[in-house]
Amino acid sequence: MKRIPSVLVALALVAALLPLPGARGAEKKICAFDRAFIPFSFVRNQQPTGFEVEVLEAALAGTGLGIEFKPMRSWEQGQAELASGVVHIAPGVTRSELRDKLFIYPSVPTVELGLKFFVNRASLIRSVDQLRGQTIATRRDSVTQLLLQEFGGVKVRLYEDDEKALAAVQTGDAQAYLGADKLAWDIIARRDMKNIVVVGRTLHKEPLYFALYKGETALRDMVDRGLKQIMANGEYDRIYRKWFVPELSTQDMQALVTKAVAELPVAHAPRTGAPRAAAVSTRSGAVYTGASVEGQREGIGVSALEAAVAKAVGAGDLELRAAVVVDAKGRAVPPTAPERDLLTGFDRGVLVVLEPNPGEHEAWMAPALLPFAPGMPGRSAE
Numbered sequence: 001m002k003r004i005p006s007v008l009v010a011l012a013l014v015a016a017l018l019p020l021p022g023a024r025g026a027e028k029k030i031c032a033f034d035r036a037f038i039p040f041s042f043v044r045n046q047q048p049t050g051f052e053v054e055v056l057e058a059a060l061a062g063t064g065l066g067i068e069f070k071p072m073r074s075w076e077q078g079q080a081e082l083a084s085g086v087v088h089i090a091p092g093v094t095r096s097e098l099r100d101k102l103f104i105y106p107s108v109p110t111v112e113l114g115l116k117f118f119v120n121r122a123s124l125i126r127s128v129d130q131l132r133g134q135t136i137a138t139r140r141d142s143v144t145q146l147l148l149q150e151f152g153g154v155k156v157r158l159y160e161d162d163e164k165a166l167a168a169v170q171t172g173d174a175q176a177y178l179g180a181d182k183l184a185w186d187i188i189a190r191r192d193m194k195n196i197v198v199v200g201r202t203l204h205k206e207p208l209y210f211a212l213y214k215g216e217t218a219l220r221d222m223v224d225r226g227l228k229q230i231m232a233n234g235e236y237d238r239i240y241r242k243w244f245v246p247e248l249s250t251q252d253m254q255a256l257v258t259k260a261v262a263e264l265p266v267a268h269a270p271r272t273g274a275p276r277a278a279a280v281s282t283r284s285g286a287v288y289t290g291a292s293v294e295g296q297r298e299g300i301g302v303s304a305l306e307a308a309v310a311k312a313v314g315a316g317d318l319e320l321r322a323a324v325v326v327d328a329k330g331r332a333v334p335p336t337a338p339e340r341d342l343l344t345g346f347d348r349g350v351l352v353v354l355e356p357n358p359g360e361h362e363a364w365m366a367p368a369l370l371p372f373a374p375g376m377p378g379r380s381a382e
Contacts, residue, residue, distance in 0.1 A: 059226025
């Protein structure tokens with residue numbers, strides 16, 4: 001999520017003063033990227049890396065087109081160079097009415113950010129309503145600053161970057177932080193801020209796009225086709241998982257299965273005689289369990305996973321991390337189609353524990369199960 005600089009309204013004038021793009025040939029395009037937008041784009045060991053860098057490389061793989069990644073001197077200068085055609089493409093752009101006049105975009109975003117409130121676990125703040133009158137930290141000149149002004153009833157404390165804003169919550173200088181979920185979770189993991197958790201629902205969703213110079217319609221179409229291809233063949237989810245999904249250890253998966261199995265005795269399955277139990281874990285570290293409840297007619301009742309998710313939602317703990325469904329024998333089985341859709345609605349990075357062989361567990365991202373992927377272990381629970 002990029003800043004909304006006050007000088008953005010002058011971009012067209014700035015672009016007009018920049019040199020026109022020279023003849024660089026058709027074999028290479030320049031991508032201007034933010035060198036400190038971790039984990040989306042940044043420099044590691046003097047090399048560009050990050051989620052959006054890998055997505056662009058994957059989308060253009062096999063096209064024969066080369067990409068030269070150029071770190072921006074500043075975000076404002078990067079936008080001006082893109083508007084003038086000095087560079088051809090830039091990642092991590094949020095769309096606005098003015099930017100839509102300056103740039104063109106693929107039809108699909110690279111990722112969607114959820115703008116959420118983060119609080120200190122020890123603060124006893126359990127709902128967004130409790131934030132009224134409190135001090136909220138956020139990054140200066142950002143979408144979240146504007147959202148807090150619209151939210152109202154809070155004291156806004158501005159910081160130059162998101163790490164400092166989150167640190168203010170940890171030290172008690174602010175009662176909450178408003179920011180992008182994927183950006184915040186990366187900071188929390190790197191800074192070991194285990195006491196910082198999400199409170200309440202997503203305040204706003206903000207998609208990020210690759211923005212392109214208006215004259216690069218062919219490149220726009222090439223990127224668009226590539227994005228759709230990697231989203232269909234699973235490469236996008238592989239990259240997404242690498243950068244955004246905290247993995248489960250063998251012990252994590254076994255503990256989740258054990259919690260689900262313990263719930264089996266309370267399952268109510270008089271019609272099918274096939275009880276199910278489930279467990280879901282959240283980023284807060286909590287685990288919620290549920291058991292299936294059947295009615296006398298087919299389609300009447302509550303699935304085990306729905307019951308477990310309902311408990312998490314009732315507790316206001318909405319950041320689902322992983323889920324498992326077990327059958328009457330305690331074996332982890334694939335969730336049903338509605339259950340898979342339910343999990344993906346929370347986040348495409350929710351992991352589902354499956355059991356290809358007795359006692360052997362592995363985790364799949366929920367979208368990979370829509371529909372059942374070739375080679376997916378376990379039998380259909382439908």
